[in-house]
Amino acid sequence: MALLWDTSLLLRKVKDLRCLTPRRHRVKEKWAATRPKLPPTRLAVHHFDATYSTQLGQLWPSVRLAMLSERKYGALLNNFSHNAVLAELKAQGCVDFISEREREVPSCLEEKSEEPSDVSMKSSDVDGEQLSLSPNIKCLVFPRGDVTRFKPARPDKNSLLGYYLMDAASLLPCLALDVQEGHSVLDLCAAPGGKTLALLQTQAIRFLCINDSSVSRTLRLRKVLHSYVPKQLLTNENLRITSFDGTKWGEIESNTFDRVLVDVPCTTDRHSLMEDDNNIFSKSRTGERRRLPQLQLELLLAGIQAACPGGEILYSTCTLSQNQNLSVVEQAIYQAREKDGIHLQVVDLRPLTRMFGNTFHFAPDLHLGEMVIPHLAANFGPIYMCKLKRLT
Amino acid sequence: MGTRVAVNQVLRLAVRNATISTLCPRQFGRYYRQSRWCCSSTNQATQHNQDLNPPSGIPVTELSLRSFIDMGFTESQAEQIYESLANVRRGDSAKHILPTLTALFVLGLNPSSVKKCLEKCPELYTTKEAQLQQRISNLRKMGLVEGSLQRVVAHYPRILTVPLKRVKNVVMFLKEKCLFTSQQVTDIIRDCPAVVLENLDQLEYKFQYVYFRMGVKQAEMVKCRLFRYSLDEVRCRHTFLERRGLYETPDKKGQTTIINPNLDSILNVDQDTFLAHVAQASAEEYDVFKRLAAREWQEEELQQGRTEPDSDDEDDDEDVDDDDDREAKSGYEKRRKK
Numbered sequence: 001m002a003l004l005w006d007t008s009l010l011l012r013k014v015k016d017l018r019c020l021t022p023r024r025h026r027v028k029e030k031w032a033a034t035r036p037k038l039p040p041t042r043l044a045v046h047h048f049d050a051t052y053s054t055q056l057g058q059l060w061p062s063v064r065l066a067m068l069s070e071r072k073y074g075a076l077l078n079n080f081s082h083n084a085v086l087a088e089l090k091a092q093g094c095v096d097f098i099s100e101r102e103r104e105v106p107s108c109l110e111e112k113s114e115e116p117s118d119v120s121m122k123s124s125d126v127d128g129e130q131l132s133l134s135p136n137i138k139c140l141v142f143p144r145g146d147v148t149r150f151k152p153a154r155p156d157k158n159s160l161l162g163y164y165l166m167d168a169a170s171l172l173p174c175l176a177l178d179v180q181e182g183h184s185v186l187d188l189c190a191a192p193g194g195k196t197l198a199l200l201q202t203q204a205i206r207f208l209c210i211n212d213s214s215v216s217r218t219l220r221l222r223k224v225l226h227s228y229v230p231k232q233l234l235t236n237e238n239l240r241i242t243s244f245d246g247t248k249w250g251e252i253e254s255n256t257f258d259r260v261l262v263d264v265p266c267t268t269d270r271h272s273l274m275e276d277d278n279n280i281f282s283k284s285r286t287g288e289r290r291r292l293p294q295l296q297l298e299l300l301l302a303g304i305q306a307a308c309p310g311g312e313i314l315y316s317t318c319t320l321s322q323n324q325n326l327s328v329v330e331q332a333i334y335q336a337r338e339k340d341g342i343h344l345q346v347v348d349l350r351p352l353t354r355m356f357g358n359t360f361h362f363a364p365d366l367h368l369g370e371m372v373i374p375h376l377a378a379n380f381g382p383i384y385m386c387k388l389k390r391l392t
Numbered sequence: 393m394g395t396r397v398a399v400n401q402v403l404r405l406a407v408r409n410a411t412i413s414t415l416c417p418r419q420f421g422r423y424y425r426q427s428r429w430c431c432s433s434t435n436q437a438t439q440h441n442q443d444l445n446p447p448s449g450i451p452v453t454e455l456s457l458r459s460f461i462d463m464g465f466t467e468s469q470a471e472q473i474y475e476s477l478a479n480v481r482r483g484d485s486a487k488h489i490l491p492t493l494t495a496l497f498v499l500g501l502n503p504s505s506v507k508k509c510l511e512k513c514p515e516l517y518t519t520k521e522a523q524l525q526q527r528i529s530n531l532r533k534m535g536l537v538e539g540s541l542q543r544v545v546a547h548y549p550r551i552l553t554v555p556l557k558r559v560k561n562v563v564m565f566l567k568e569k570c571l572f573t574s575q576q577v578t579d580i581i582r583d584c585p586a587v588v589l590e591n592l593d594q595l596e597y598k599f600q601y602v603y604f605r606m607g608v609k610q611a612e613m614v615k616c617r618l619f620r621y622s623l624d625e626v627r628c629r630h631t632f633l634e635r636r637g638l639y640e641t642p643d644k645k646g647q648t649t650i651i652n653p654n655l656d657s658i659l660n661v662d663q664d665t666f667l668a669h670v671a672q673a674s675a676e677e678y679d680v681f682k683r684l685a686a687r688e689w690q691e692e693e694l695q696q697g698r699t700e701p702d703s704d705d706e707d708d709d710e711d712v713d714d715d716d717d718r719e720a721k722s723g724y725e726k727r728r729k730k
Contacts, residue, residue: 049637061636062677068635069684145680147687376677376684 040279044272047281052320056363059373063320066374067270067382074168074380075150076194077138078161078228079201083154085162086140092148094140097168098133098175101355131351133175136202141168141359145377161227166194169360169372169380173263173316174198176352176387182206183258188246188303191217193224195263200229200239208239209257211246218243247298250305258311262303264296266317266324269382270374293323300332304342307390312347315369316385325384326368333388347387463493464503473510477517491521499528500542509549519553527552530559535578548585562588562595570599576614584619598623606630607642608655616655627689629658632681633671 053060074097075089140163142148153161174195179185184207190196191212199205212218218241225234244252267289272281280289296317303313315332317324336342349370353362361378363371369386460470477489496506496516510516531541531551544551551559566572566580580587587595602608602618613619618626633639633653640648653670667673 053637061638062673064637065632065635065673065677065681069681070688145676147680147683376680 039276040282041273041276044267044269044279044281048269048273048320055320055322056373059363062375063373063382066376066379067273069376069379070147071167071270071374072141072147072379073150073165074139074141074171075153075163075165076171076198076201077140077163078153078197079136079138079203080228080230080233081156081158081160081162083156083162085153086138089140089150089163092142093146094142096138097141097356097359098137098139098171100358102358103355131176131349131355132178132180134177134179134199134202135204137171137175137198138201139168139171144359155227158230159227160230164194164197164224164228167318167380167383169383170194170318171198172352172356172360172372172383173261173314173385176349176385177259177261177314178312179204179259184256185209185259185261186249186253186257186303186306187211187261187263188249188299188306189213189263189265191221193221195261196221197224197228199261200225200233205238207237210239210241211244211249213243213245215243247295247302249302252306254305255308257307260303260307260311260313261316262300262313263316264299264324264328266292266296266319267321269319269321293328296324296328297331297335300328301335304332304336304344304388304390305340309390309392311390313344313388313390314385315388316383318381318383320371320373320382320384325371325386326366329368329386329388341392343391344388345391347389349385349387459490463497465507466503469503469507473507476510476514488520489517492516492519492524495521495524495528496545499545500538501546505546509546513549513553515553516549523556524552526556527554527559530556531581534563534581535574536582540582544582544585551585551588554588559588561592562590565592565595569596570603570610572610572614576610579614580619583614583617587619590619594623595619598626601627601630602655605641606639606655607646607648607652612655616659618655618659621659624686624689626659628682628685629666631685632673632678633658636671636673638671 048064052063056063075085075094077086077096150163150165153163153165155161177185177199179199179202181204183205185199185205186209187196187199188211190210191214196208196210199208210221212221222241267280272279276282279285280292300313300315303315307313315329319325333344333346336344346368353370356362359378360372360380361375363373369384371385372381372383374381457467457470457474460473461467465473493506496509497503501509528541531544536544563577563581566577567574572580598618599613601623602613603610608618630639634641638650639652640650642648642652657670658666661670663678664675667675667678671678
């Protein structure tokens, strides 16, 4: 009797053994409740691999390699500081890529040059027929393929720093904005201040409005300006720094500015691939990331409304993604016409690619705007820009 | 005189014949003793020849050009060996050279190979014969049979100057830490004999890099002769492919979403073929990449050497623009290994 009891108990125990039950009868007690925890940089890379491999095709592996490697900086020279910075850097081999840009000779002038007449061609005239750039901006970069690093800038006797290190491609939007003497300019998303600083270097602006939606970033921008620009040029007569919501600008000040720079927040591709901190691809910021194109559209529309008729708006981002670049501009042009009756003309930026093709790699065949793509020998960018002119 | 010359010639012929066919040690020993007898007799006659006297006053009886020629070297070879031996400063090297040469001949190498070994590795002049025999027998025990053994010694004579303990350490490391089979270890020693002189930490890092980061198993490592290449070469080519998106580290189940190029096509090709077919990139890119990567790895090593962690700047941004107004150094240090 005891023996029977024992075997039945034994059999029941045996039935519970997992290895003896066939897989189809096993009960899975625990299912994964969450997705695998990948760092945001990995999520970013997977996302980019999926989208950009079709968008860029054969170019994507080189771009991917460049974005995952150390970036290349340019030194924006501070016209307000006086030290021997220029000579020092040139001795190391740096070149001012803006003054070294390709000067094109239009075909009509080529025929004249065969005659022995003195045709003085000022390079500014030649450029002026195609595309005029903001003046007085100088930026040094090391030559193509040279990976030397810049040393941190040192303060001069007035405690102003000699140069500001930034991505050299970020200067292209400032150059393309074409700030002329006496213009009033609005910088809608200014922080941390590199492009603002470049605009101030032109010394041609009558009044500069600087805005960023975040208070903390605006403080950082102030610090930058104080380190580079003398106090007398930072008065209320010359500039105004605000922390308003940029999308509401159309209601605050419309039809006011000659030039508007809209450097919108974006997925900052390069930063998203390299840094886990503040990464927009982290799970908690998925909603924010999805709403980005809408935010960018609203900011661009506000910028368009803030510009005066005949004024020019420059839209720029630091991402390669189509739906943050071309789609936003196309939508904005459409909505401005439909809702506000504003007619916009796209200004052709192709001369820019010809001028700076020796320094940067540009994406070929973009039907709207121009884009600098990273390449290991010229590891600048990514930067997208598109220029609009307000006709009405 | 005439008889002496005749005996020498006979001996030379005998030695040459003996080396062509398989050599019987006992036979050779007899020839060797006879040549020594000849040497001593000739030496007494030629002692007046100043050029042949070694400067350090070693007993001349064991050394002379004749003895080398009798072993089968040509005159020019013998002269070169004699000169390089004279340059070796150690007093007892003279005693070792003949047994060493004997051991090398016994191994089955012909005179020109022996001479090449000596040229490649002058330390052989000062190696004791007993150690040499020990090391050779250790290699035999490991599985390097005739044929392989000669090839290894001919291509990499330094292996005979490596202490026994070191070779055993490397073998034990490969078997126990890296889990290679004995046959695989023998193949490694045969194909990449320089592995015995490599730093064990470097070796371990290289193995772990290829095993975990590249997902390559032992059999393939041996087949592709991984240990012939330095860590930097392997790392450079692999990271180049990885960053281009052409190589993926397998997940814990060993799966990848793309097909990784195999180790053979990455390492065993010259740079141009690698760039054209595997990486599909330009030479300019690879050149810039090599420099950037070398700097990255150097800084990584320095960082690991430091005990305190790096202090990052306080970042109170929600979003960081492409503009980076931090000082250059910390901007450059913002890098993650991919």
